[in-house]
Amino acid sequence: DKKWSFSDGSLDVHHMLGCAMPFASDILESSSHCRTFKKSYPSVAEFVEWLVISNQSYLELVPKNLNVDFLQTTNQFLFVADSPAKQAEFDALVAQNGGKTRYLFHGSRQENWHSIIRSGLKNMSGTKYQLVGAAYGAGIYLSNSLQTSFRYCFQFDDRCISMNCQNKNCCMSSVTNGGMTLLAVVEVVDIPEAFRHDAGTIVVVKEEKWCSIRMLVAYPGSRHTSPAVDLNNMSAANRKKIHDVIHMFKTADIEERIKHA
Structure with missing residues (x-):
């Protein structure tokens, strides 16, 4: 799991997520897809969970x-x-x-x-x-x-x-x-x-x-x-x-x- 870095000043979270995220429909379709995602990209998965849960x-x-x-x-x-x-x-x-x-x-x-x-x-x-x-x-x-x-x-x-x-x-x-x-x-x-x-x-x-x-x-x-x-x-x-x-x-x-x- 690569560290998140904004050292280039781009603040391009969307680009970084695009490289790591599976299709949302795939995650919903099978719990195994979600487990694989969390295992491969734990910090990204944690970040996405925070985005969803904390957003009002x-x-x-x-x-x-x-x-x-x-x-x-x-x-x-x-x-x-x-x-x-x-x-x-x-x-x-x-x-x-x-x-x-x-x-x-x-x-x-x-x-x-x-x-x-x-x-x-x-x-x-x-x-x-x-x-x-x-x-x-x-x-x-x-x-x-x-x-x-x-x-x-x-x-x-x-x-x-x-x-x-x-x-x-x-x-x-x-x-x-x-x-x-x-x-x-x-x-x-x-x-x-x-x-x-x-x-x-x-x-x-x-x-x-x-x-x-x-x-x-x-x-x-x-x-x-x-x-x-x-x-x-x-x-x-x-x-x-x-x-x-x-x-x-x-x-x-x-x-x-x-x-x-």
Whole structure:
């Protein structure tokens, strides 16, 4: 079992797992596959177990009939990371401010998504975890413009799938063919008090309590060729579609959701 090393600075956990991991369906199919995996790669197996057991967030592929066409990608995922207490706080802020919210994009480097998916968005300005500048002050940086948010991303390229990956039929190969850029669609309470900066295409939210990730979206191809999507120009019908996706998690019949799994 090789030691895990990030001495090259790549932080490419996905690549390392790709070399060692058997197909998840194979592990589920037979307990012997799981035992072999644990014996051959004990530290990787321990790491994967920790990833699964400790993760409290929820991710589900959006059924095609609920896709928000305005986002110009079919790689759309319902996302829930907030704790019940955090969600209740956000809902209360929305209610206290007349139900006014807006949707914005958040782009981030690929190594940040592990933390974002598990813990939601955090204000890292002024901490050792801040990776880019804070030209418009401390806070969480969002944008109504997909092209602006793309600039904050390092794309997942096709090299993230190892040539020696055991999973020859891995679905990620098709998704990341030619590169993939991952972003979040964030709901924000739409009142001046929530924003440190709101001009042009840059929006800076002061505190985490004012925002909540609602969806993750993935765009294939180079991050330099992003679609021209501006959430400020989204119609009421498309806002309703995002609302429907958000509430699919809470209201859909389990059999209906299994059909789309």
